[in-house]
Amino acid sequence: MVGVQLASELGFGVPWLVEVLTMAIVIATGFFVYVALSTKSKHVVLGGFDKAKHELNKYHAERYWAIFVAGMLIWLYILGYPWMPPVAFSNALQHTGKVHIVKVTGGQWFWVLQDGGFSSGQSHANMKKTSTNVSAEVTSFGTGGVMGTTAASGEVKIKVGEVVKFVARSIDVNHGFTILSSSNSMDSPLMQMQVIPGFDNIFYYTFNKPGTYTIRCLEYCGWNHPYMISLVTVVSA
Amino acid sequence: MQHANYDKEHGPAPEYEITKDLSDLTLMFIVASIIYFLIAGSMAIVMRVIQSKLMLMGGNQQETFGLFYAALTVHGQVMFFGFASMVTIGISYYLISKFGKKPLFSMRLAIWSFSSLNAGVILVIVTGTMFLGAGWYDLMPLIFHPGNNGWSTLSAVAFLNAQVLIAVGITLFCINIIATVFSGKIGAGLEKTEQADDDRHSSKSDEGDKGRADFLTLQDMPGTTRWISVLGISSWLPKRSRRLVPAVSVVVTGVFVNAFVQLIGNTGLYTQLATGFSYLMNPNFQPNWLLTKDAFWFFGHPIVYFTLFSFLGAVYYYIPRYTKKTVPYDKWAYRSWPFYFIFTMLVFQHHSFLDMPNPVWFQILSQTASFGIIFPSGLTIMTVMMYIFRSRIKWNISSMFFLAGIAGWAYGGFNGAQEGWWGTDVYLHNTLNVVGHIHLVILTGSMLFALGLIYSIIPDITKKRLNRTLGVVHLVLTVVGGFGLALMFTYLGFAGFIRREADVPAQFSWALSWLLFFALTVGFAQIVFSYNLFKTLKRKATQEEVQSLKTS
Numbered sequence A: 001m002v003g004v005q006l007a008s009e010l011g012f013g014v015p016w017l018v019e020v021l022t023m024a025i026v027i028a029t030g031f032f033v034y035v036a037l038s039t040k041s042k043h044v045v046l047g048g049f050d051k052a053k054h055e056l057n058k059y060h061a062e063r064y065w066a067i068f069v070a071g072m073l074i075w076l077y078i079l080g081y082p083w084m085p086p087v088a089f090s091n092a093l094q095h096t097g098k099v100h101i102v103k104v105t106g107g108q109w110f111w112v113l114q115d116g117g118f119s120s121g122q123s124h125a126n127m128k129k130t131s132t133n134v135s136a137e138v139t140s141f142g143t144g145g146v147m148g149t150t151a152a153s154g155e156v157k158i159k160v161g162e163v164v165k166f167v168a169r170s171i172d173v174n175h176g177f178t179i180l181s182s183s184n185s186m187d188s189p190l191m192q193m194q195v196i197p198g199f200d201n202i203f204y205y206t207f208n209k210p211g212t213y214t215i216r217c218l219e220y221c222g223w224n225h226p227y228m229i230s231l232v233t234v235v236s237a
Numbered sequence B: 001m002q003h004a005n006y007d008k009e010h011g012p013a014p015e016y017e018i019t020k021d022l023s024d025l026t027l028m029f030i031v032a033s034i035i036y037f038l039i040a041g042s043m044a045i046v047m048r049v050i051q052s053k054l055m056l057m058g059g060n061q062q063e064t065f066g067l068f069y070a071a072l073t074v075h076g077q078v079m080f081f082g083f084a085s086m087v088t089i090g091i092s093y094y095l096i097s098k099f100g101k102k103p104l105f106s107m108r109l110a111i112w113s114f115s116s117l118n119a120g121v122i123l124v125i126v127t128g129t130m131f132l133g134a135g136w137y138d139l140m141p142l143i144f145h146p147g148n149n150g151w152s153t154l155s156a157v158a159f160l161n162a163q164v165l166i167a168v169g170i171t172l173f174c175i176n177i178i179a180t181v182f183s184g185k186i187g188a189g190l191e192k193t194e195q196a197d198d199d200r201h202s203s204k205s206d207e208g209d210k211g212r213a214d215f216l217t218l219q220d221m222p223g224t225t226r227w228i229s230v231l232g233i234s235s236w237l238p239k240r241s242r243r244l245v246p247a248v249s250v251v252v253t254g255v256f257v258n259a260f261v262q263l264i265g266n267t268g269l270y271t272q273l274a275t276g277f278s279y280l281m282n283p284n285f286q287p288n289w290l291l292t293k294d295a296f297w298f299f300g301h302p303i304v305y306f307t308l309f310s311f312l313g314a315v316y317y318y319i320p321r322y323t324k325k326t327v328p329y330d331k332w333a334y335r336s337w338p339f340y341f342i343f344t345m346l347v348f349q350h351h352s353f354l355d356m357p358n359p360v361w362f363q364i365l366s367q368t369a370s371f372g373i374i375f376p377s378g379l380t381i382m383t384v385m386m387y388i389f390r391s392r393i394k395w396n397i398s399s400m401f402f403l404a405g406i407a408g409w410a411y412g413g414f415n416g417a418q419e420g421w422w423g424t425d426v427y428l429h430n431t432l433n434v435v436g437h438i439h440l441v442i443l444t445g446s447m448l449f450a451l452g453l454i455y456s457i458i459p460d461i462t463k464k465r466l467n468r469t470l471g472v473v474h475l476v477l478t479v480v481g482g483f484g485l486a487l488m489f490t491y492l493g494f495a496g497f498i499r500r501e502a503d504v505p506a507q508f509s510w511a512l513s514w515l516l517f518f519a520l521t522v523g524f525a526q527i528v529f530s531y532n533l534f535k536t537l538k539r540k541a542t543q544e545e546v547q548s549l550k551t552s
């Protein structure tokens, strides 16, 4: 069974981002320093700006640079295409027998998770309609689930490898439903989505490792926002 | 001898004297922006202090957190509107008049924009004292849930009115700039220098600087031609057609694109505010909060670029100017502008990538635009670096600020590209990484450009120079503190430090003292700068300054 593969499952997660950014900064800094030092070198073009720029223009340096930048961008764009959540979702749903629905309710300042049962992967495959057709499946939202900082696993049993469909609603303001990569209260997110009041906010996710994960709000929602926090346990399949 | 024309000029800016009224107004904008910087900066210190748990107000957590979020909101809003937008508008008025070689369309409108913007910013500060803390992007519907958030409905109403005043101030500015560019004659004619440049180099002469001090002459331009010229579109035409379109200064292009994009972007803020007011008046009205949020960002993205574009236009002029040459027409300086113009308006939705109910095509459009806007940015950076490469640039305070600004903006751009990717924003959104991006792009990007420009504008409008030693202190401390702060935010965000957290867990407490140190460094640098500025404004011009800075 193939789960949802976001950027990090494909090897383009946070460590990769750190590497790329650091490399880009180092290369750019090297270039800026090189250019700054060139004004002190004996090669300084006496004609000043016009001449140096003219020399470089003669070789169409900027034209090639423009083509290079445009090419890079197109390549990166294509590279990143499969990581886009909707693409990752629909890929997973094509290959998934069933989807585990987890209903999430957010409010000032708590999370409630409830098990919404299973439905067939095929019924989700048409991604275009996800934001309208869930209302029928997800019936009873509200309290009664697991609240506050107690682990939600008592009610909601999430297994490694299964495609989980989080359907989140807010009872008041805009929240941010986020699962962090550990049980620490601050850690890199594994997934996140905004919870806009008045909408079913949907995100498919597949856990790769069993363990306890922190759930917390990542959109500022009032003074107690730092404590809008909970836990969820994922067990092995 | 060779640089006779350069040396005679001051600033260095074209030989056109702006009106006394306008130079006074520009100064007022600059002074106001510095005062607001100090206010907003002290709010940042308040946040740091609370996060470091150095202070708990009487042990009452709600009040302490309430103070944190009020400080956060005042900081973000006042930095954006009181500082960055204020200095942008003031300097843009100066630039458009100087490089368009004409007075502003309306001095009265300019004064109104100043008043309205100031009134708005002051009102934001007032609502901060009422503990309003809905974040710099007017979080809705949070702002309408007073009671248990710690602020009153009254303060929410006042805050929304402050936003209206700010929006009106910015709108008046945009209208004034567009009207200045489109009414009457405008300084143009630079395209002629392209041919002159080619001819000169083919004859391998270094002596060609004479008599080229100023190619801008007042010209009548028909409407369509003017559009093609001021948006920089003519630079993409083939050589022959390119030379038929009179080229305005690239500074005018920068300021114009800025004002035009922002005028369109402002409709987003008005839409958000109108929805907000309707909801206040009729609580049964159920707004579409998703649409409201998207509308805000239609304004919120351009406003970031608003603090940048005018200055980028100016950097294109001043950098080569500091290499002691007059600036001929360079097509590459103009070529990025049509792209900035289009993509700045399309890209806004990458701020709400994680709003899953948004239509997928819409998200993909903004992802495409995220990549699209990197293209002109790459061109700008390369063009400016090529101006510096092997030139005899004068490394003064302004040019050093510019170089640092290019670096900060480039770093922020790399980081922004990672956030502007839907697939990786999942890991970065609302962590300190985003805050790092904002500060890289604005604090160590646009604002370094602005500070650099102030050092060259002040001598032009006051005929007095700022003290150089204090200038160097200002430069070094701002750069060290600014980059330290912004890069630290960025990497802490990668490590999972979440944004807008009044309560920071022990695992990150080591970072807080560093952040406080960098913050104090930037703050102290601006105090040095204010001292330098006020001292300079108050003193009399020296004999030497009267000689060297006087208009020919």
Ligand code: HEM
Pocket (backbone or CB within 6 Å): B041, B044, B045, B047, B048, B072, B073, B075, B076, B077, B079, B080, B083, B084, B135, B136, B137, B435, B438, B439, B442, B443, B447, B485, B498, B499, B500, B501, B518, B519, B520, B522, B523
């Ligand atoms: C002395 C220099 C500065 C310091 C020490 C500083 C510090 C901070 C801090 C601590 C935060 C809160 C981060 C968080 O936990 O979310 C913040 C947020 C922010 N800063 Fe700055 N900052 C500085 C300059 C600037 C400048 C020049 C701007 C540009 C206009 C700016 C714009 C913002 C914005 C928009 C936010 C987000 C506010 C929000 O989340 O509502 N800051 N800054």
Ligand SMILES: [Cu+2]
Pocket (backbone or CB within 6 Å): A107, A174, A175, A176, A217, A218, A219, A220, A221, A225, A228
């Ligand atoms: Cu929340």
